Amino acid sequence: MIAQTGSDPAGLTSVTAYKQLEKRARVLSLIRQFFVEKQVLEVETPLLGRYPVTDPQLDNLRVENPFPLNITNATDWLYLQTSPEVAMKKLLVLGSGSIYQLAKAFRQDAPGRLHSVEFTLLEWYRVGGGIEELIDDLTNLLEKIIGPLPVEKISYREAFIQYAGIDPFTATIVELKNQAKKHIDVSFDGDRDIWLDLLLTHLVEPKLGVNRLTFIYDYPKSQAAMAKLSKDKDGYEVAKRFELYVNGVELANGYHELTDPVELAQRFKIDNERRQSLGKPVCNLDVDFLAALETGMPDCSGVAVGLDRLMLLV
Amino acid sequence: MATYSTNEFKKGLKLIIDGDPCNIVENEMVKPGKGQAFNRVRLKNLKTGRTWDKTYKSGESVEAADVMDVDMEYLYADGEFWHFMDPNTYEQIPASADAVEEAKLWLKEQDKCIITLWNDVPLTVTPPNFVELDVAETDPGLKGDTAQGGTKPATLSTGAVVRVPLFINEGDTLKIDTRTGEYVSRA
Numbered sequence: 001m002i003a004q005t006g007s008d009p010a011g012l013t014s015v016t017a018y019k020q021l022e023k024r025a026r027v028l029s030l031i032r033q034f035f036v037e038k039q040v041l042e043v044e045t046p047l048l049g050r051y052p053v054t055d056p057q058l059d060n061l062r063v064e065n066p067f068p069l070n071i072t073n074a075t076d077w078l079y080l081q082t083s084p085e086v087a088m089k090k091l092l093v094l095g096s097g098s099i100y101q102l103a104k105a106f107r108q109d110a111p112g113r114l115h116s117v118e119f120t121l122l123e124w125y126r127v128g129g130g131i132e133e134l135i136d137d138l139t140n141l142l143e144k145i146i147g148p149l150p151v152e153k154i155s156y157r158e159a160f161i162q163y164a165g166i167d168p169f170t171a172t173i174v175e176l177k178n179q180a181k182k183h184i185d186v187s188f189d190g191d192r193d194i195w196l197d198l199l200l201t202h203l204v205e206p207k208l209g210v211n212r213l214t215f216i217y218d219y220p221k222s223q224a225a226m227a228k229l230s231k232d233k234d235g236y237e238v239a240k241r242f243e244l245y246v247n248g249v250e251l252a253n254g255y256h257e258l259t260d261p262v263e264l265a266q267r268f269k270i271d272n273e274r275r276q277s278l279g280k281p282v283c284n285l286d287v288d289f290l291a292a293l294e295t296g297m298p299d300c301s302g303v304a305v306g307l308d309r310l311m312l313l314v
Numbered sequence: 315m316a317t318y319s320t321n322e323f324k325k326g327l328k329l330i331i332d333g334d335p336c337n338i339v340e341n342e343m344v345k346p347g348k349g350q351a352f353n354r355v356r357l358k359n360l361k362t363g364r365t366w367d368k369t370y371k372s373g374e375s376v377e378a379a380d381v382m383d384v385d386m387e388y389l390y391a392d393g394e395f396w397h398f399m400d401p402n403t404y405e406q407i408p409a410s411a412d413a414v415e416e417a418k419l420w421l422k423e424q425d426k427c428i429i430t431l432w433n434d435v436p437l438t439v440t441p442p443n444f445v446e447l448d449v450a451e452t453d454p455g456l457k458g459d460t461a462q463g464g465t466k467p468a469t470l471s472t473g474a475v476v477r478v479p480l481f482i483n484e485g486d487t488l489k490i491d492t493r494t495g496e497y498v499s500r501a
Contacts, residue, residue, distance in 0.1 A: 112343040185368040197349035225348050253347040
């Protein structure tokens with residue numbers, strides 16, 4: 001279905017394209033200025049990689065390598081990155097210090113109001129400090145771009161209790177399903193995370209970030225992706241992750257990064273098991289990345305900001 | 315059984331849901347940052363006219379409705395059925411009162427309508443956007459009122475009642491927008 005997707009994140013075909021590009025250039029320049037002042041290095045990493053992403057909900061676009069490295073008949077695929085995360089983490093391991101990148105990313109997402117196969121990310125790693133410090137820095141950056149807005153920080157659990165009327169950590173799957181079906185007409189069935197995602201997208205997200213920056217933090221352990229785990233104030237094990245919402249739009253996704261190669265390899269394995277259960281191809285693990293982590297990645301937090309979505313707010 | 319996958323969903327696609335043919339009015343993909351993608355769809359039941367929202371998990375398959383639109387000419391009503399004819403094959407088909415429910419006040423013999431067929435039976439009838447109908451009954455317009463832009467009710471030959479300017483008389487032929495049910499001009 002990819003062939004027919006109009007991937008035009010910058011709105012280049014619209015009649016207002018020129019004005020949009022002017023605005024975009026101004027925002028890019030503000031971002032670069034912000035990082036120059038903070039002495040964060042701008043980097044560029046390859047768009048094409050040898051390994052696909054294992055995340056069960058993300059799918060790479062791939063191209064055939066015209067100069068295959070292997071001598072078998074198997075096609076040598078190169079994968080367009082879904083984010084520059086892994087490539088940048090390899091730089092962190094090499095001792096780059098804090099870095100950022102304005103990068104194109106590609107995902108097999110059905111195009112829509114907020115989705116495009118091709119889009120631009122601001123990816124940023126802050127060495128030292130957890131998500132609290134990163135949230136503060138990100139708030140400062142956004143203020144320079146979209147002006148000052150009130151900031152709200154609310155945990156995933158509190159947001160669910162307030163807007164979906166259910167405790168996402170203590171409710172059973174059946175309770176989550178019943179609560180979802182009370183509000184949303186669905187015919188499918190699924191696991192715990194599907195009901196959580198359904199309640200999140202339909203009941204919680206539309207209420208978030210009303211003329212403010214709403215940061216949701218402390219995600220369920222099952223949705224940790226590459227974030228560290230920790231205990232929340234009530235003793236529940238949570239992922240040290242945050243998402244930023246502005247007027248119902250998810251704008252940024254941040255982690256206190258997991259640096260332990262053993263745990264990360266374990267999560268990749270679980271990802272692949274989920275991919276299999278979803279009927280998706282299993283991914284080769286990025287052994288270079290896991291080997292790099294063995295030599296030690298510095299404690300850091302990272303965030304990806306959707307630049308095309310940010311432009312909607314400018 | 316033909317099916318559509320959610321990534322084929324788009325406005326106007328016809329599906330069978332709980333046995334009834336339905337039309338996709340709107341389709342939006344929603345996806346949390348790191349989670350399951352959903353298609354949030356606004357549907358219209360083509361039998362009952364009811365509109366509601368339903369959500370699909372991306373990748374789900376839904377039964378396709380064997381629904382198609384054909385141009386046909388309205389012939390006559392026999393009290394039970396409204397009869398239409400394919401102008402190319404001269405084939406005639408009867409449409410039920412349910413199918414013409416929204417169209418019947420605008421149907422004039424020989425006008426070309428769009429018939430939505432489901433399993434070859436007329437499901438809905440859509441009249442032309444504009445029709446020309448005669449005024450069967452209206453109060454006489456008063457002289458001098460024409461400039462004031464006032465309106466009065468007029469009953470048309472089909473039984474439809476529309477608001478018309480005061481200068482319209484019985485026997486006049488009017489152009490009506492069937493989508494809004496409003497008077498456009500004298501024909």
